[in-house]
Amino acid sequence: MATGTEPQPLTGVHDASRAAIAPRHLRTDRWWLAPAVTAAGLLAFVVYSTWRAFVNDDYYAAPYVSPFYSPCVADNCVPMRGGPNADLIGSWWGLSPALLILIFPLAFRGTCYYYRKAYYRGFWASPPACAVAEPHKKYSGETRFPLIIQNIHRYTFYFALPVAAFLTYDAVLAYRDEHYRWGHMGLGTLVFTVNIVLIWAYTLSCHSCRHIVGGKLRHFSKHPVRYRLWGWAGKLNQHHMLLAWASLISVSLADLYVYFLATGAFDDPRFF
Amino acid sequence: MTTYDASFRVWRGDTGGGALEDFKVEVNEGEVVLDIIHRLQATQVPDLAVRWNCKAGKCGSCSAEINGRPRLMCMTRMSVFSHEETITVTPLRAFPVVRDLVTDVSFNYQKAREVPAFVPPKGVAAGEYRMQQVDVERSQEFRKCIECFLCQDTCHVVRDHEENKGAFAGPRFLMRIAELDMHPLDAADETGLDRKRTAQDEHGLGYCNITKCCTEVCPEHIKITDNALIPLKERAVDRKYDPLVWLGNKIGRRSGS
Numbered sequence: 075m076a077t078g079t080e081p082q083p084l085t086g087v088h089d090a091s092r093a094a095i096a097p098r099h100l101r102t103d104r105w106w107l108a109p110a111v112t113a114a115g116l117l118a119f120v121v122y123s124t125w126r127a128f129v130n131d132d133y134y135a136a137p138y139v140s141p142f143y144s145p146c147v148a149d150n151c152v153p154m155r156g157g158p159n160a161d162l163i164g165s166w167w168g169l170s171p172a173l174l175i176l177i178f179p180l181a182f183r184g185t186c187y188y189y190r191k192a193y194y195r196g197f198w199a200s201p202p203a204c205a206v207a208e209p210h211k212k213y214s215g216e217t218r219f220p221l222i223i224q225n226i227h228r229y230t231f232y233f234a235l236p237v238a239a240f241l242t243y244d245a246v247l248a249y250r251d252e253h254y255r256w257g258h259m260g261l262g263t264l265v266f267t268v269n270i271v272l273i274w275a276y277t278l279s280c281h282s283c284r285h286i287v288g289g290k291l292r293h294f295s296k297h298p299v300r301y302r303l304w305g306w307a308g309k310l311n312q313h314h315m316l317l318a319w320a321s322l323i324s325v326s327l328a329d330l331y332v333y334f335l336a337t338g339a340f341d342d343p344r345f346f
Numbered sequence: 347m348t349t350y351d352a353s354f355r356v357w358r359g360d361t362g363g364g365a366l367e368d369f370k371v372e373v374n375e376g377e378v379v380l381d382i383i384h385r386l387q388a389t390q391v392p393d394l395a396v397r398w399n400c401k402a403g404k405c406g407s408c409s410a411e412i413n414g415r416p417r418l419m420c421m422t423r424m425s426v427f428s429h430e431e432t433i434t435v436t437p438l439r440a441f442p443v444v445r446d447l448v449t450d451v452s453f454n455y456q457k458a459r460e461v462p463a464f465v466p467p468k469g470v471a472a473g474e475y476r477m478q479q480v481d482v483e484r485s486q487e488f489r490k491c492i493e494c495f496l497c498q499d500t501c502h503v504v505r506d507h508e509e510n511k512g513a514f515a516g517p518r519f520l521m522r523i524a525e526l527d528m529h530p531l532d533a534a535d536e537t538g539l540d541r542k543r544t545a546q547d548e549h550g551l552g553y554c555n556i557t558k559c560c561t562e563v564c565p566e567h568i569k570i571t572d573n574a575l576i577p578l579k580e581r582a583v584d585r586k587y588d589p590l591v592w593l594g595n596k597i598g599r600r601s602g603s
């Protein structure tokens with residue numbers, strides 16, 4: 075973001091071969107609005123999730139476990155009855171157990187084709203908007219280190235699947251009451267159910283998913299099942315940006331809901 | 347029938363320099379920007395250079411930048427602007443200017459030549475090609491391209507970095523590679539031409555950071571980024587970043603093959 079003050083380069087639209095027009099762009103619409111809103115939204119999430127990930131507290135209120143702390147793979151997790159405790163790491167881990175698991179969704183979203191567009195435009199102004207000259211002197215895109223690493227996106231997708239499976243398990247556990255009896259619902263159950271639907275929709279609308287299930291094929295006619303899967307993934311994929319935001323908000327709200335319950339700020343309204 | 351005088355600011359000049367010049371031009375109901383440029387030419391500046399052909403959004407000749415946005419002049423209705431607004435029209439700002447609104451788009455022809463053509467399958471005569479609709483429909487979207495080069499003009503990789511023009515084919519021609527790689531009968535593989543790998547190694551696919559400006563400006567509404575560029579990136583990953591393939595290559599190299 076600090077690049078906006080650099081002197082204007084004499085390349086690009088100011089190259090000697092091109093029409094001599096001084097302004098970096100001539101757009102008259104509010105082109106800065108979309109990148110500004112995007113940057114503000116992403117920043118808000120980063121601040122909120124960093125705080126919640128490091129605080130290591132208030133992430134369990136029976137029967138709900140915050141999606142930021144699930145599965146909980148360290149020894150220092152609060153015991154959650156029937157919940158996603160899986161002490162794989164042991165007791166040497168003294169920091170917040172959220173950090174161990176959040177790297178997976180973070181890597182998934184961080185290399186997501188949509189989020190890449192969002193932060194390249196919003197934070198890096200590369201480009202800030204279409205036909206608005208970017209402030210950078212040089213540009214190599216994703217051709218070399220570090221951005222060439224974005225090519226691992228498909229592997230982060232593979233890791234996102236089990237994480238989504240755990241969150242599904244948590245959403246099912248939310249159909250208990252605070253005494254762990256099955257067949258109950260509260261407002262939190264609804265929050266968790268909506269969240270897990272959005273998480274799955276986002277995950278399955280991934281461009282890598284669309285490629286793996288069928289996009290990589292050359293002859294759809296020889297693979298009718300995969301052709302159909304590809305069609306479904308494509309339908310979801312058209313809404314990938316919307317799902318990226320909706321699931322980002324829903325996962326934060328689910329966490330915030332647990333925080334409010336755990337701190338006693340709020341009582342879960344029970345339906346039955 | 348409403349008629350009014352619109353304020354136009356049109357870039358006039360050539361390789362030696364130029365400037366935006368102000369004009370008042372009559373506008374009638376139902377007209378498009380190209381009509382106004384033509385009226386300007388007919389009534390005030392007879393030597394105004396402008397390229398056009400079909401006036402129907404199909405030849406891709408009348409590409410320009412209107413209020414800073416790359417568009418077809420013949421497909422931009424005057425009704426989208428208010429009567430008070432000054433409408434600025436400039437030539438495409440990613441290509442060398444020739445004169446006034448005309449630019450030299452030969453960069454694109456050069457890039458087109460660099461993409462290896464369709465490789466006919468062995469043993470099938472030209473009239474004997476048989477393909478199923480499901481196998482070709484993906485690339486049919488890309489065939490809607492009218493070669494207006496608005497996407498090439500908008501793409502920041504070359505628009506903002508002249509020095510990248512050598513290495514980067516641009517969205518239109520990366521899409522062409524995707525089209526051929528998805529073609530059910532293309533036999534490039536059999537001749538040792540790996541389109542997935544060369545898209546990245548020789549045509550600069552990695553420069554694209556999928557920020558979607560090509561898709562935003564395409565007058566044919568082709569989903570260039572979602573349907574051509576990202577799938578092509580995924581295909582390159584198949585070839586270049588699959589750990590199993592990578593391991594195989596390592597072992598292969600060690601044995602001296």
Ligand code: SF4
Pocket residue numbers: 497500501502503516517553554555556557558559560561571575
């Ligand atoms: S998506 Fe890629 S090719 Fe298209 S304009 Fe952006 S950087 Fe250029």
Ligand code: SF4
Pocket residue numbers: 406490491492493494495496497498518560563564565566567568570
């Ligand atoms: S892909 Fe679209 S914007 Fe690009 S040249 Fe073809 S029609 Fe024009």
Ligand code: FES
Pocket residue numbers: 182183186187188189227231276277279280281282283314
């Ligand atoms: S999650 Fe966005 S493209 Fe894979």
Ligand code: FES
Pocket residue numbers: 398399400401402403404405406407408409418419420421
């Ligand atoms: S004149 Fe043919 S596309 Fe505009």
